[in-house]
Amino acid sequence: MPQATRIILVSGLSGAGKSVVLHALEDLGYYCVDNLPASMLEPFVGHALRAGDNEAYQHLAIGIDARDSDIGLSNIGDTIEQLRRSGLRCELLAVLATDAELLRRYGETKRRHPLARVGRSLQDAIAAERELLDPLIQSADLVIDTTHMGVHDLREVVGQRIDRRRASQLSVTLVSFGFKHGVPGDCDFVFDARTLPNPYWNIALRSFTGLDPEIQRFLEAQPAVMAFLDDLERYVTARIDEHQAAHRRYLTIGIGCTGGQHRSVYLLERLRERLTPRLPELAVRHASLSQAKRT
Numbered sequence: 001m002p003q004a005t006r007i008i009l010v011s012g013l014s015g016a017g018k019s020v021v022l023h024a025l026e027d028l029g030y031y032c033v034d035n036l037p038a039s040m041l042e043p044f045v046g047h048a049l050r051a052g053d054n055e056a057y058q059h060l061a062i063g064i065d066a067r068d069s070d071i072g073l074s075n076i077g078d079t080i081e082q083l084r085r086s087g088l089r090c091e092l093l094a095v096l097a098t099d100a101e102l103l104r105r106y107g108e109t110k111r112r113h114p115l116a117r118v119g120r121s122l123q124d125a126i127a128a129e130r131e132l133l134d135p136l137i138q139s140a141d142l143v144i145d146t147t148h149m150g151v152h153d154l155r156e157v158v159g160q161r162i163d164r165r166r167a168s169q170l171s172v173t174l175v176s177f178g179f180k181h182g183v184p185g186d187c188d189f190v191f192d193a194r195t196l197p198n199p200y201w202n203i204a205l206r207s208f209t210g211l212d213p214e215i216q217r218f219l220e221a222q223p224a225v226m227a228f229l230d231d232l233e234r235y236v237t238a239r240i241d242e243h244q245a246a247h248r249r250y251l252t253i254g255i256g257c258t259g260g261q262h263r264s265v266y267l268l269e270r271l272r273e274r275l276t277p278r279l280p281e282l283a284v285r286h287a288s289l290s291q292a293k294r295t
Contacts, residue, residue, distance in 0.1 A: 005057070005088050007045065008162065009080070011064040011136055012095035013129055014114050015102045017146045017154050018063060021095060024158040025061040034063035041079060045088070064136070065114070077139050091249060093162075094133070094140040095154075096185055097147045102126050142250045145185035148177075148287045160283035161250065170244050172279055173252045176210070176268040178260025178288040187254035189239060191232060193263040197222045200262060209289060210265025219266050229267060233274050240279075260288025 008025065012018050019034070026032045036044060041062065048057040064076075076092070083090040097105075106113060106122055113125040120128075137143060142161060146154055161171050175184055183190055199205040199218050208214045219225045236253055243251045255271070257263035265286055272284055 005048075005059070007060045007062065007083060007088055007090045009041075009062050009064055009076075009090070009092045010095075011092070011133065011140075012144075013097060013102060013126070013133065015105045015111070016095040016097040017144075017149070017151075018095055020151055020154050021093065021144075021158055022061055022063055024155040025162065027155075028059075028159065028163050030059040030061040031056050032061045032063070035065045036062050038064065038076075042082075045083060049086075076136055091141040092136070092139065093142045093144070094137045095144050095146055096130075096137060097145065098182060098185075099123065099126055099130075101147045142171075143186040145187075147185070148181065153285075157283075157285065169281070170240065170248060170279075171250045171281075171283070172240060172275070173250075173283040173285060174268050174272060174275075175252060175254045175285045175287055176260055176264035176289070177254060177256045178258060178264070179256045180258055181260060181288050183256065184252075184254055184287055187252050189236075189252075190254040190256060191267075193228065193255060193257045193267055196225050196228060196257070196263050198258065198263065200259065205262075209261050210263065210267075210269060211289075215262050215266055219263065225263075225267075229270055232267065232271060236271065236275070240275075260286070265289060 008030065010018055010021050010025070022032045022034055031048075033044065041064075044062070045060070048060060080090050080092060103122060103126070113122055113129075115125040115129050115132075116122060117125075144154070144157060144161075149157070157173075161173065175187060177184055179192070179194065197219070199208070199215050202218070205214055205218060210216070210219075232255070239253075240251065253271075255264045255267050268284060268286070272282060275282055
């Protein structure tokens with residue numbers, strides 16, 4: 001099998017969207033296996049390698065489940081390094097969501113949590129799984145917080161982060177959000193724009209967003225906003241250089257304001273414009289705008 005073979009291990013909290021990620025990867029041409037026992041990981045990869053030029057095995061996605069009693073989370077990092085030393089492109093992707101969102105999803109679907117048992121509440125089951133998977137999530141190459149995402153949003157994020165990233169290229173995503181909705185859990189760096197002048201307090205501007213020219217003109221007239229943007233660009237550019245030098249695969253930058261409608265959206269779009277010449281495949285996500293559309 002050629003060295004371009006790519007393996008993505010997919011894990012995360014039950015109800016956070018692992019199955020959606022695997023389905024999205026399948027649509028991207030990955031051979032997907034869900035809930036593969038951890039003890040079978042290396043034998044399965046060995047089988048794929050022995051398949052030679054079989055194109056079906058050149059891109060693999062393997063779901064890792066918390067119900068596997070032999071999961072050996074502390075050994076996952078060593079397993080990934082062994083696969084990489086074999087010339088394989090191996091990455092670990094994890095999905096998570098807040099407890100409140102997971103409780104809401106389970107309440108809507110009436111599904112049983114995989115760690116639920118007699119005498120254990122749903123909230124306790126979620127907490128137990130979060131503790132169990134924490135070492136894996138902490139070591140993940142890419143973490144996606146699906147709290148404010150629908151199914152289609154998550155599939156789009158997978159396409160942006162996985163399908164468009166070349167082997168040697170750092171995948172960078174900019175996320176705008178509102179602090180009142182919570183900080184996205186997949187951000188590597190978070191910037192707080194709440195000290196900047198807020199268009200929300202101008203009744204004539206309140207209904208617009210940072211995508212609209214009315215908000216853009218208001219913010220561009222504020223010296224503090226322009227200074228913030230210049231500082232933001234310098235800091236983010238330096239972090240991109242560091243991540244590329246360290247051969248990191250993913251970087252997610254979060255920009256937040258109070259509601260995630262005005263300042264953070266504007267700053268993200270201006271930062272996108274400044275970074276795109278260097279990063280033409282830069283991905284963006286307006287978390288609170290997407291949430292507003294669904295409510």
